[in-house]
Amino acid sequence: MSAAVVTGVGAVTPHGIGVEAYWEGTMAGRSAIRPVTRFDPASYPVRIAGEVPGFSAAEHVPSRIVPQTDHWTHLGLAAAAMALDDSGIDPAGMPEYEMAVVTASSSGGTEFGQKEMVNLWGRGPEFVGAYQSIAWFYAATTGQISIRHGMRGPCGVIATEQAGGLDAVAQSRRLLRDGTRMVVSGGTDASLCPYGLVAQLSTRALSVRPDPERAYLPFDAEACGYVPGEGGALLIVEDGGHARDRGAGRVYGEIAGYGATFDPPPGSDRPPTLRRAIEKALDDAGVAPDDVDVVFADAMGVPEQDRAEADALTAVFGARGVPVTAPKTLTGRLYAGGAALDLLAALLSIRDSAIPPTAPVAGPVADALDLVLDGPREARVRTALVVARGYGGFNAALVVRAPG
Known part of the structure; x- marks a missing residue:
């Protein structure tokens, strides 16, 4: 196909x-x-x-x-x-x-x-x-x-x-x-x-x-x-x-991999499933964690949810193992429009070989991630991961890569 x-x-x-x-x-x-x-x-x-x-x-x-x-x-x-x-x-x-x-x-x-x-x-x-x-x-x-x-x-x-x-x-x-x-x-x-x-x-x-x-x-x-x-x-x-x-004039990128999971109910002794969604997306794309050049984080801003996302990312990529950004800190979370806009940002990062910044943040959770904080970061971006979570337990991860 x-x-x-x-x-x-x-x-x-x-x-x-x-x-x-x-x-x-x-x-x-x-x-x-x-x-x-x-x-x-x-x-x-x-x-x-x-x-x-x-x-x-x-x-x-x-x-x-x-x-x-x-x-x-x-x-x-x-x-x-x-x-x-x-x-x-x-x-x-x-x-x-x-x-x-x-x-x-x-x-x-x-x-x-x-x-x-x-x-x-x-x-x-x-x-x-x-x-x-x-x-x-x-x-x-x-x-x-x-x-x-x-x-x-x-x-x-x-x-x-x-x-x-x-x-x-x-x-x-x-x-x-x-x-x-x-x-x-x-x-x-x-x-x-x-x-x-x-x-x-x-x-x-x-x-x-x-x-x-x-x-x-x-x-x-x-x-x-x-x-x-x-x-x-x-x-x-x-x-x-x-x-x-x-004869399409431009191809921004390929939708290479996708994974989705659903979290257990609050109060359950079962862990969140975001890590599994990320791993499924990488597996679907046929890429290893080391192949990913940037992660566009969900970045909810709720302390326990931020910790859960940081834990999932460090479990997959290692501590500070991949650049992470959340440009939605500049616009707010757009609900149904938010993840699509992050996907657009990932495609533009591939196009321009640059990673957009997130708002300046600090603290133990931030220290566990290689956050792009001080302006855009020049980087050769070939493969990007976009992560999103919806209220009620929805998790999604999508891999996009440069056109072949």
């Missing part, structure tokens, strides 16, 4: 709109975490987030679709269009049943749902629009992308929170093995509204520290949770043979 390769990328992130805006802000080590502006956060314990600046749905989404869909779907439609344009693929010129869409979703269309609930309780059921039935739904972004671009292959959605971006890309690779030629994959999220924020507060994992520079410090002695964000990335995952035959 041909390899599954990434031939196009698109991103809408707290650093800005477009892949290069994201990469420039990330490589500069510039924090995009700021006070929330999408609603008044004064009465909530979390008042900072990674918001996408300057995004206008009218500039990226057909006008008739804007009122039918949530902000999260608007971001997804914009990123998908960028990725397709970057790949050079014209969907109109491909068989419709050989193109698919698989995205990750976490909270669904919370902002749209909140608006309709306000109408229900404040004005009555006759003021609830018909689009409420679909705009909130986890598969709404997948559906809207497939409709807009005429993609009628085996579409789907995966709801494993932060791990979803990797799970969706892995599912895309399976579809290619079954005969699909191209998949739009990855994820976006946008839960920066009161309804979405309150739902996330139930995890008790969000940071309530008001200082944007100190609120999200994974692996740090002062870690106190993570900062929420919105946005994400979508990728064109394509059969390598098809990409070659059509």
Whole structure:
């Protein structure tokens, strides 16, 4: 079978709109975490987030679709269009049943749902629009992308929170093995509204520290949770043979290996299973730990979760055995969009032979890892590992390597 390769990328992130805006802000080590502006956060314990600046749905989404869909779907439609344009693929010129869409979703269309609930309780059921039935739904972004671009292959959605971006890309690779030629994959999220924020507060994992520079410090002695964000990335995952035959202008990398596990319930005497997911991904890719040039960490910012991840990485790679970074410290955790954005960062690290930095952190957990802290690190990156964990016990690891 041909390899599954990434031939196009698109991103809408707290650093800005477009892949290069994201990469420039990330490589500069510039924090995009700021006070929330999408609603008044004064009465909530979390008042900072990674918001996408300057995004206008009218500039990226057909006008008739804007009122039918949530902000999260608007971001997804914009990123998908960028990725397709970057790949050079014209969907109109491909068989419709050989193109698919698989995205990750976490909270669904919370902002749209909140608006309709306000109408229900404040004005009555006759003021609830018909689009409420679909705009909130986890598969709404997948559906809207497939409709807009005429993609009628085996579409789907995966709801494993932060791990979803990797799970969706892995599912895309399976579809290619079954005969699909191209998949739009990855994820976006946008839960920066009161309804979405309150739902996330139930995890008790969000940071309530008001200082944007100190609120999200994974692996740090002062870690106190993570900062929420919105946005994400979508990728064109394509059969390598098809990409070659059509003369694809660029191949960013190969989806080489994947592993997923599910943790035992809290309080169990069984250990976490992240290490097993990493080992499965390396085995699937046919690479040894020494072959990995960088790890993009999940970096939850919750002390016990940080320790568990550091333990898994040191068990596989040895203490300080591989460079580790977490550029999400500059944007916040983007839920369904987070792992897809880390995967994009891994591909750009391969492209540019450079590893982006993470926020400055210190402490015993940080000391166990070779964290990339003081600006970007020049390095020949051929193989990268991306790690992600979703709330509820989901673990995913994905190996991406330079095109052969």
